[in-house]
Amino acid sequence: MTVSDVIIQDKEKINWQDICLDDTNRNLLNQLIKEYNYVEELRKYNLPVNNKIMLEGSSGCGKTTTAKAIATVLNKPLYVLDLSTVISARIGETSTHLKLVFDKAAKDRAVLFLDEFDHLGKMRGKDDKDVGEMRRLVNTIIQLIDYFPDKALLIAATNHLEVIDIALKRRFQLTLSYQMPGPVELDGYYNKLLQHFPEHLREVPRKYDVSYAEAKDYLFTELKAIIIHELEQKQLAEV
Template identity: 55%
Template sequence: MNKNDLIISSKEKVVPLDRIKFSQENKDKLNQLLKEFKYIETLKQYELPVDNKLLLFGHTGCGKTTTAKAIADFLNKKIFVLNLGTIVSSRLGETAKNITNVFKIATRENAVLFIDEFDYIGRIRDYDKKDSGEMKRLVNTIIQLIDYLPDSTLLIAATNHSSIIDTALLRRFQLKLKFTLPTNTELDQFYDSLLEQYPETYRVLNRCYGISYAEAKDNVYREVKKRIIEVEESKEVIK
């Protein structure tokens, strides 16, 4: 497996950590994690382990992937993304071997390893009776890999369905951040921050609520593009 297939391109825009919306509880937990990595050598002198297993769970589109990328950028670490499309194999035992190789790569680089849709490979070991044997072996492998993960490597897993993840796996994550839908006030602040970069002509739109940040962003871009096109079309009519 080529490690370059797992690295997020440096050309990809990363949202700075201080621009991501967090609840106060999540912000406090995240700040503690970042400080532990900053003073990791000092903590080692006292034989204190670093909390290096982080689970992001909750509603889709609320910033889990964005947060993982921002953490890696803040810590100045490479981020390796587990591509389930290339990792999961129909051959018996092959998936566990592939995942083991990914952990080895991330460990050698002291990197951030990000596993999205973690529930796909970390399901409760009797969740699927038809494939319980293979699933048990896979989950057992992941548990062992997590247990021997060195402090300098940060594992971040994300899921929209934490309830179906094996409890033994869940216990391995020292930190768990729950992502919920933003409130109306939070969405208004988000809308304002997105719209401020455009001329006032394009800032008027119907604001939707009860949706995720990702859905809100799509809504803003769609409405702004629509108004820009309308203006351009009106110029053509005048000609």
């Protein structure tokens, strides 16, 4: 198995202003971006940039989008690794694959996005042998994180921060929490999505108590249904 078999290079560009963040998270990430802009000056004071970030919280609330936006604004390639697909029963092989991925990200000065990071914790508890093997894998990842250079950026995402090994969590300088959006946040998101559409399409009924991802899927499905209906009516009128 090669590196290209386990990671995906995500080339989607996300504008920094298009990500949905609360004030706390936006301030933390703005500081992060500024650190990279002034990295050489900070090194004169022996101050390292924060390059290990944990994103935790509900699915569909912006963790992956945040990673894409960071890669875009820093002009770095984004490599995505889903840990649930790379962790196998053969822990030794998993460690080798992870080392290849970390080495490539470091060499390319990339943003490495580790999705489903909690999968490490969920693999525990079957029997003593499994616990021992998982502990060795955790130790391997700890070493990879410790030696990950600050010219690259590591972002881990999880829906279940509580199951992750404490020693692993301590390696991340920043932890950002993502919550389900309320009506005000969703209205702002709907307005942003609808601003590029004609006025008559902006009156779509809105759905609440959903994540940003669910809201986007719902809205686009409704818009497509309206547009297709209008096209069909126009075709019938022309017959």
